[in-house]
Amino acid sequence: xxxxxxxxxxxxxxxxxxxxxxxxxxxxxxxxxxxxxxxxxxxxxxxxxxxxxxxxxxxxxxxxxxxxxxxxxxxxxxxxxxxxxxxxxxxxxxxxxxxxxxxxxxxxxxxxxxxxxxxxxxxxxxxxxxxxxxxxxxxxxxxxxxxxxxxxxxxxxxxxxxxxxxxxxxxxxxxxxxx
Numbered sequence: 001x002x003x004x005x006x007x008x009x010x011x012x013x014x015x016x017x018x019x020x021x022x023x024x025x026x027x028x029x030x031x032x033x034x035x036x037x038x039x040x041x042x043x044x045x046x047x048x049x050x051x052x053x054x055x056x057x058x059x060x061x062x063x064x065x066x067x068x069x070x071x072x073x074x075x076x077x078x079x080x081x082x083x084x085x086x087x088x089x090x091x092x093x094x095x096x097x098x099x100x101x102x103x104x105x106x107x108x109x110x111x112x113x114x115x116x117x118x119x120x121x122x123x124x125x126x127x128x129x130x131x132x133x134x135x136x137x138x139x140x141x142x143x144x145x146x147x148x149x150x151x152x153x154x155x156x157x158x159x160x161x162x163x164x165x166x167x168x169x170x171x172x173x174x175x176x177x178x179x
Contacts, residue, residue, distance in 0.1 A: 011152060015072050018145070022065045029058040050127045057128075057135050064142040071102070072149040074172065088168045092160035095171060099154050106146040113139030 004012065032051035039045045070076035085091045113136075120136030159167035 008152075011148060014145075014148075015069070018065055018069055022062060022069065025058050025062045025065065029055055029062065032058075053125060053127045057130070060135060061138055064138050068142055068145045068149065071146050072152070074153065074170075088160050088171070092157040092171060095157045096154065099150050099157070102146070102150055106143050106150065109139050109143030109146070113137070113143055116140075 032048075032055040035045065035048060035051045036055070039047045067076065082094070085094055117133050117137035117140050120132035120134075123132040124130065125132060125135075153171075156167050156170045160171050
């Protein structure tokens with residue numbers, strides 16, 4: 001495998017961080033959900049109100065972190081309307097069209113997510129006291145991360161169009177998932 005550039009290594013490190021974050025959030029969400037369940041059936045466990053809010057916040061972050069990981073892996077779900085092109089260059093062109101539409105939606109997340117995060121900056125959660133920018137800002141973070149990961153995927157598609165045979169496997173993503 002060829003040596004990755006410094007930008008590639010930074011993207012790889014950020015990707016590993018997001019995987020760790022998603023794993024930690026999955027672990028954290030277990031605590032409030034478990035407390036909620038047990039407090040309903042066991043009388044001596046108090047019914048904490050903050051558990052519902054913490055579970056909701058973790059869930060939002062898990063969803064958007066998972067979506068960013070799927071963009072990087074090329075495993076985000078797809079709906080095939082047209083048949084898969086038989087040649088790698090045809091597939092690269094098809095992927096570039098898909099990436100264009102993904103960038104359009106990414107723009108929506110970044111543009112409106114920034115306004116949403118600014119709205120959340122002046123609010124705090126009543127139960128946990130968390131500044132809501134940490135919750136509302138996830139849309140901007142996800143959108144900017146999609147831009148970075150899509151730029152990497154677009155570069156792979158361009159390499160395929162230039163005739164790089166090694167980039168074909170990277171273009172197709174992980175075929176161990178349902179498509």
